[in-house]
Amino acid sequence: MVDINDAAAIKNLDTMSMHAALEGLPAQCANAYDIGQKAPLPRIEETRAVLVTGLGGSAIGGDLLRVYCQERAGIPVVVNRDYNLPAFADENTLVFAVSYSGNTEETLHAYRLARVKGCRVVALSSGGKLAAWASEEGVPVIPIPSGLAPRAATGYLFLPMLAALERLRLLDGIDGAVSEMVAVLRAQTDSYRPEVPSDINPAKQLALEFRDRIPVIWGASGTTEVVALRWKGQVNENAKAPAYCNSFPELNHNEIVGFEQPGELLNRLWIVLLKDKGDDPRVAYRMQVTNKIITGKVAGVTEVASAGESILARLYSLIYLGDWASFYLAALYGIDPGPVRVIDYLKGELAKKQI
Numbered sequence: 001m002v003d004i005n006d007a008a009a010i011k012n013l014d015t016m017s018m019h020a021a022l023e024g025l026p027a028q029c030a031n032a033y034d035i036g037q038k039a040p041l042p043r044i045e046e047t048r049a050v051l052v053t054g055l056g057g058s059a060i061g062g063d064l065l066r067v068y069c070q071e072r073a074g075i076p077v078v079v080n081r082d083y084n085l086p087a088f089a090d091e092n093t094l095v096f097a098v099s100y101s102g103n104t105e106e107t108l109h110a111y112r113l114a115r116v117k118g119c120r121v122v123a124l125s126s127g128g129k130l131a132a133w134a135s136e137e138g139v140p141v142i143p144i145p146s147g148l149a150p151r152a153a154t155g156y157l158f159l160p161m162l163a164a165l166e167r168l169r170l171l172d173g174i175d176g177a178v179s180e181m182v183a184v185l186r187a188q189t190d191s192y193r194p195e196v197p198s199d200i201n202p203a204k205q206l207a208l209e210f211r212d213r214i215p216v217i218w219g220a221s222g223t224t225e226v227v228a229l230r231w232k233g234q235v236n237e238n239a240k241a242p243a244y245c246n247s248f249p250e251l252n253h254n255e256i257v258g259f260e261q262p263g264e265l266l267n268r269l270w271i272v273l274l275k276d277k278g279d280d281p282r283v284a285y286r287m288q289v290t291n292k293i294i295t296g297k298v299a300g301v302t303e304v305a306s307a308g309e310s311i312l313a314r315l316y317s318l319i320y321l322g323d324w325a326s327f328y329l330a331a332l333y334g335i336d337p338g339p340v341r342v343i344d345y346l347k348g349e350l351a352k353k354q355i
């Protein structure tokens with residue numbers, strides 16, 4: 001275990017400089033949007049759907065895109081975390097094949113299928129086979145910088161797609177929203193960085209609440225659900241610890257019933273309610289009532305509110321807090337936040353056997 005207020009010790013444990021990537025996220029987002037504005041795009045007569053195919057850290061940008069577009073684009077955005085593609089994918093489907101490494105087998109398989117089906121494909125990657133295949137085949141590649149953990153490249157794995165949809169006239173007004181988001185993240189960096197002590201650092205406070213407990217993150221369907229998923233994944237990958245997520249209103253129809261037995265397990269859960277000013281008023285009220293139902297049964301409940309004006313800034317402000325909290329949780333467990341050896345092992349084993 002590392003003292004959460006010892007910035008040098010925290011950084012010492014962090015062999016992949018995840019803290020530097022976190023501090024660099026605002027600049028990364030600005031750069032990522034710029035990359036998307038200059039990137040090559042495919043010719044497409046009529047876009048009827050957008051499909052983002054990727055896994056893990058390379059898929060969450062697709063979820064952000066889906067959520068962003070839900071109320072703002074006139075076409076569906078579907079996220080595909082699989083080898084295969086949905087049957088609707090055709091020449092009117094814009095497919096973003098996203099893999100930070102460019103070597104994830106599911107994404108490579110889905111890329112191949114998208115090409116066979118005549119989809120309009122764009123590869124978003126820092127290299128690997130995906131970038132190589134796409135370049136050889138004349139498929140547009142949006143090149144992003146290498147050298148980060150995929151989950152630390154969330155700006156690069158999301159904003160170029162957003163910029164691309166703006167350029168294809170499927171969205172508008174992105175520019176101002178990105179500027180605001182970057183400003184909000186810059187302000188947050190000053191509160192969350194390792195040098196800021198835990199009594200005034202909300203990210204460290206959350207990590208302390210999560211220590212020796214299982215975080216359960218609840219967001220709202222269609223908006224902060226993506227943040228809840230991101231927090232879960234970041235606790236898993238950074239702190240190498242379990243976490244779970246769900247969204248309102250669905251969780252009020254099943255998960256909420258499971259808070260009666262057995263008490264000793266419930267006492268290990270720490271619930272986070274992600275709140276956003278854009279929440280449907282009925283959902284906001286559901287959160288209040290739900291909080292009352294579970295308070296006293298679980299170890300604790302923390303309500304976290306988004307910051308900023310645009311939905312982009314608000315979602316990212318919450319993502320950023322979770323990113324930092326999971327980073328500090330790793331420190332509290334004495335764990336190097338960067339390496340994800342289990343994923344590396346799995347990929348290695350899968351590469352040995354062709355089925």
Ligand code: PA5
Pocket residue numbers: 054055056057058098099100101102103104107149150151237340343
């Ligand atoms: O965070 C991670 O390392 C993983 O979730 C990866 O993103 C996932 O395994 C997919 O790899 P890639 O992003 O290189 O396609």
